[in-house]
Structures are given as structure tokens and as C-alpha cells.
Amino acid sequence: MTASPGRSEHAERFTLLRPLLFTIAYEILGSATESDDVLQDSYLRWSQVDLSTVRDTKSYLAQLVTRQALNTLRADARRREDYVGPWLPEPLLLEDQDPSADVVLAESVSMAMLVLLETLSPDERAVFVLREVFGFDYDEIASAVDKSVPAVRQIAHRAREHVQARRRRFGPSTRNRTHVSRPSFWRPRPMATWRP
Template identity: 85%
Template sequence: MSEHAERFTALRPLLFTIAYEILGSATESDDVLQESYLRWAQVELSGVADTKAYLAQLVTRQALNALRAQSRRKETYVGPWLPEPLLTEADPSADVVLAESVSMAMLVVLETLSPDERAVFVLREVFGFDHDEIATTIGKSTAAVRQMAHRARQHVQSRRKRFEPVDPQYSAELTTRFFSAAATGDLEGLMAMLTPDVVWTADSDGKVSAARRPVVGAERVARMVMGLVRVGGPEARVEPAVYNSAPALVLYTGERLEGVVLIEVSDGKIANFYAMRNPEKLATVMVPRRIGR
């Protein structure tokens, strides 16, 4: 392996995580890393003082280019847009900052930032790069980056509930109980496991059947899930998993992958369902990813 490849491979989990948190797409993050490596392979290593900072800068710039192109595509997207679910090789919950940074709830909030604000927030709050390094990366003054970091932090904090590290055993039990109740039509049992203002958000881009708008409220969500279970019929099955450091269910009809539903638990009850049904975004959901910071 060449020295270029060795240095890049050692930092790949960190570089993938930067790209994913800026883009919300594992597939596009793979493309960004491939493009970044091709550029890196042409660099004279004797002129690189800090490999981590250099590669983070390179990947961030490529990710921002991809994000701006993605923003244009979202203008014609049908229904809610959700990040691609991320299957991690190891449970990142030991690193609470990393676990929160890839959580679906955090990524949904990051969608509301401008591309530059999103890059600044990710590089500063998650990866701890200093303002000078970030300024060089995005082509802004250090003073402008400080202001952007402050604005982005306030924006995220005002929209993001306190992150609760997941108790895997409790979450798995709650998820299993919920779908058992759905299968038996136990409406009251279902509602008891949901927060009053629970939200079901589904991403399909109109390619398959799914709610085009978020469904809000315990009774409405419970009735909808019971309906989905009935429609699935005897061929339907679910398998528990962990995606984006949260409990999830992988949905199948026979052997056909139908979707991935991520579950956000708050104060012991389910507060959010994020249902990925878009076939394009399900293409690589079974591929485990290494993340890091």
C-alpha cells in the first residue's frame, strides 16, 4: 500500500463521518471520499504538515459541492426528505458526541442550516477543529466563522431536544412490544408507549406508498401503524437493528427489503419514527460503515 493510501485509510472513518454529517447520504459520502482520494493521490506529501487537517479540508470542500447540488434536487423531491439510514459497524454510544452527531434527529436539524453553517457546525462541534482551520476550509474570515459557529450552535440547540443515549436493551424491548401490540390491534397498548406529540415521518420521494406528510399525535400514529401491519399481511416481517445509534426495524415482505424505520425514544416513550421507504436510499442500508472522530 502506498503512503498516500495508508494515510487516507487510517483516517477514513473520520473522513466518512465528516462527509455523512454534511450530506446526510452514505452513498454520496462514498462518492466524495473517492473523489477526494483521487485528488489526494496527486499531492506531494512533503508539503503536507498535518494530514488530518489537510484531508478534512479536502473532504469538506468536496462535500459542500455535493450538498449544493443535492439542495437543487430537493426542490423537486416528493414529500419529506430524510437522511439515509446508517448501519454502523460498532455501536457508537460509547462516544456520546459521536452518537448524537449521527442521530437522525440531529441530522434532520442540520438540514435546516445553510451549507456553510452546517460544515462549520460539524467541523467545530463534533470534530473540534479551530476557527482558523475552518476559515481556510470554507474560504471565509476567522471572524465570520466564529459568528457562523455561534449562530449554528444556537439554531441547533433551539430545535434539538436533549440527547439521551440509548439503552439498547430497553429500546429493543419497547420496539418489540410496540409492534407486537400493533399486530394484535391493541390501540390503548400502543398509545401508552408513545409520547402525546409523537411524529411519524416517511421518506419515499413518491416512488412507493408512504405518507406524504408527517403524521402527528399518539392515536393517529398508532392507528396508522396498525393499518400498515394489516396491509403487510402474513408475508411481512420485521428485524430489529441499530441505525444512526438508535433502535430500528428493518421491514421485509418475504425476502424483499421494504424499508427501515428508526425510532427515537424520549423519557421512556417513542417520540419519533423516521421511516425510510425510498428504494434509492435503501440501496446500501445493509452495508456496515465505520465512523469516527
């Protein structure tokens, strides 16, 4: 059984942007499993779209995935209210087979940032990720989260303030970092005296 030309075009465009779309979903949701589910749901919706009506595939798919992720996040918020303790993001294990995923993920936020993003509202999180991590324009973000551009700018401002308020202002000094990371008996030896 062969796929119709329209189906292969849908699949080709989606597959090309899949690493970006997965990263958007993962950074909004903090769960690889839920991100995969969002991508599957998004692809099913995408496969029904008339491609002649799509001006910018990247923006369209980012909008679709963002909305699906927000819906999932809002549904999860109800479940998380019953959970005792902090809700931690699911660690992401990379497969060595897809080098393009490494490029996208290199641009993504760290696990610590995902924990920090948990303190933002769903809209703040989506706007922050799309703007600060992926550099989307406010117009594109407004379309993705179904809000006006001024509202998105305000949400982005609030999200940045929340993130800045929770971020550590100062790290440990180099001396303290060295002291903590090296055992007390460790002393560097000059290379000339080193013996195996």
C-alpha cells in the first residue's frame, strides 16, 4: 500500500521539523512521554490540513504543537494538584541515532530550568519557551497561544521576572567549587614527576 502524494508531503514536512517540535513540547511539558503523545496528536491534526493554505510550515506546526502541549499541561495541572511534593520533569534520554536532535536540544534549557519553569503558569511557560529559547516573534507566539500581541508581551515580561526572581544570583566561588569537587588528599603533580 503506497501513501498518497499529499500524505507524503505532510509526513516530510513534519519529520523535517520533528526535533524542534519535540523540544517545544518537552520544554512546555517536562515529559518525553507526554511530548511524544502531543506530537502524535499534532501529526494527526496536521495530516488533515490543506497544505495550500499553510504559508509557513514551521510557524503553523509550532502553533499546533504549542496548543496541544498547553491543553495537556492544563489537564495535567488538575492531576498535579493531588500529587504530594514537587513535580519534577522527566529526564530526557537521547538516542545516538538522531544527530539533528542533539542540535535542537543543545539550544534547549537545562533540567534546572525545567524545574524553574514548573513555577510558571501554562501560558507563561509556553510564551517564555517560544520567545526566550526559540526566538519566535511575538506575532507568532500570539497566534500559538491564542492571545493578543500586547497580552503576549505582558505574559513574557511577567515570566522573565518570575524566572529572574527564582534564579540564583551568585554561584559558589572558584575556591569553594574546587574544595567541594576535589577530595582533600588530591594535589596536582607537575607533569615532569608524574609516573604511571
